[in-house]
Amino acid sequence: MKNILVINSGSSSLKFQLIQMPEEHVLAFGLVERIGQESGKLSYSSEKFSTSEERQVSNHSEALKSVTMLLMDSKNGVIKNASEIPAIGHRVVHGGDKFSETILIDEKVKTTIKTLFSLAPLHNPPNLTGIEVAESIFPNSRQIAVFDTAFHRSIPPRANRYAIPNSFYEEHNIQVYGFHGTSHKYVSEKAMEHIVDKKSKIISIHLGNGCSITAIEDGKSIDHSLGFAPVNGLIMGTRSGDIDQSVIFYMINQLGYTAQEVSDLLHHKSGMLGLTGYSDLRDIEAEAEKGNRNCKLALEMNAYRIKKYIGAYSAAMNGLDAIIFTAGIGENSNTIRALVCRDMEFLGIELDENENAIRSKEIRKISTNASKVNVLVIPTNEELEIAKQVFSLTSTSTSSV
Structure with missing residues (x-):
């Protein structure tokens, strides 16, 4: 059994869930909304405590620090310290042509995510911020990246190529990558079960x-x-x-x-x-x-x-x-x-x-x-999908990761 913290940093929000895997038991979840705007909001819920308060949150770093304080609160928290979270899964919007699978984050991975800022300027920067803040708060946790673009690797050439000279695809990898893949994968699988x-x-x-x-x-x-x-x-x-x-x-x-x-x-x-x-x-x-x-x-x-x-x-x-x-x-x-x-x-x-x-x-x-x-x-649950992928990756041997 593992506690996996999932961090989903959107362009103006930060969603999180702390999930026990493989039972898929949610210990705590919440949302910080309207980050960077005048009227922000923080919501947090666990089995024994919930709160929702209006507060201005200036950036994603501040949002994640607020979430962490609630998770480890001495009275109402669900964990005592950072060591109780062995792995953290991060939603990363753009993986470019470099990442097609869930991957353990190291300095090289972070550098590559940064090079993709220009392709997802609203998302990859807060995604990387989430990773860096999580590393500082949870220094012994394994940080895992799950890419939105991965689900769309199956799009055939007739749909993922642009009608510009082939050299732009062959030399610069300009093509359709697709996004929100974690969400689309999760809800489509639920739909197939439903029908x-x-x-x-x-x-x-x-x-x-x-x-x-x-x-x-x-x-x-x-x-x-x-x-x-x-x-x-x-x-x-x-x-x-x-x-x-x-x-x-x-x-x-x-x-x-x-x-x-x-x-x-x-x-x-x-x-x-x-x-x-x-x-x-x-x-x-x-x-x-x-x-x-x-x-x-x-x-x-x-x-x-x-x-x-x-x-x-x-x-x-x-x-x-x-x-x-x-x-x-x-x-x-x-x-x-x-x-x-x-x-x-x-x-x-x-x-x-x-x-x-x-x-x-x-x-x-x-x-x-x-x-x-x-x-x-169908309510999406990108966090659960991310937790599944993180659990699968971290359950394998260290050498295979």
Whole structure:
């Protein structure tokens, strides 16, 4: 039996779970939200204690230190000291062409993760920060990296190559890498259990501050909305998603922006934030209810982009058995789910409005009985998937690691 701490550092959040493996027993879990914003929030729960408090958290380092203090609190903590955690699993968004499997972290691995900052500027930096802070707090724990890009290694060349000169692929490894792979893998496996068919055509829609959609055939990723870096595809909290490349050239050549300024704009100032002034969908939905036209349009645009990908991936797989909504927005926003599934009868998608309105942490079907496509809400558990991979790796002999 091992206690495995899983750290999932997102672009504006830090999720964690302390899990006893292989029993998959969660000792404690929690979330630090809105990191770097004025109104942050820290939530922590264990079997004997829970707390939720508003607090400003300036960066990921501060967030992880706060979590650690709660885990080792003399009165309400679940461990006495750092030695009770032999292994820590870290979600790392971009592994480039260097990492395709879960790996023990050393200085070389950290250096390589750092070289990939430019490909995932919102994610790899906080991912590496999480690793470095964990190393200082848990110096005797084995630090393990689990890469979001690994699940998408099965995408075939016809889908993962760009129509630019071959030399860019052959010499610089420019291709579709894909992201949120840990989440898409976990929920698609749950969906296959739910519909009792391993040979399934599934579209998994991960909607959070970052968003992506994956075509999964017989358990393998065959196409994905995010590509070389996690900025294209669906409209996200602060990221633009798909955009005509000509707009970028126009901004540089005609409007006087530098390449770095455009990159910063597309990563940090676009998406729902650029359209509405808000990056959190809860704020946008509240404003839309009040009649805010920009917020109403942004919700429509968001859903429309998802619908286009559903149509494309249904065509690519020549069929569709199930759609999964997952992650913070996918699991909790009945508004987005309803907008996405509206007027999709041609593809055999019919939403049950009553089921869609229900809030639950359980796997549930929200399509009608007449719907030819199962529409499922499946809470993602990237942390458990990471813990499984960490346990598998650390259970082998030291030499094999």
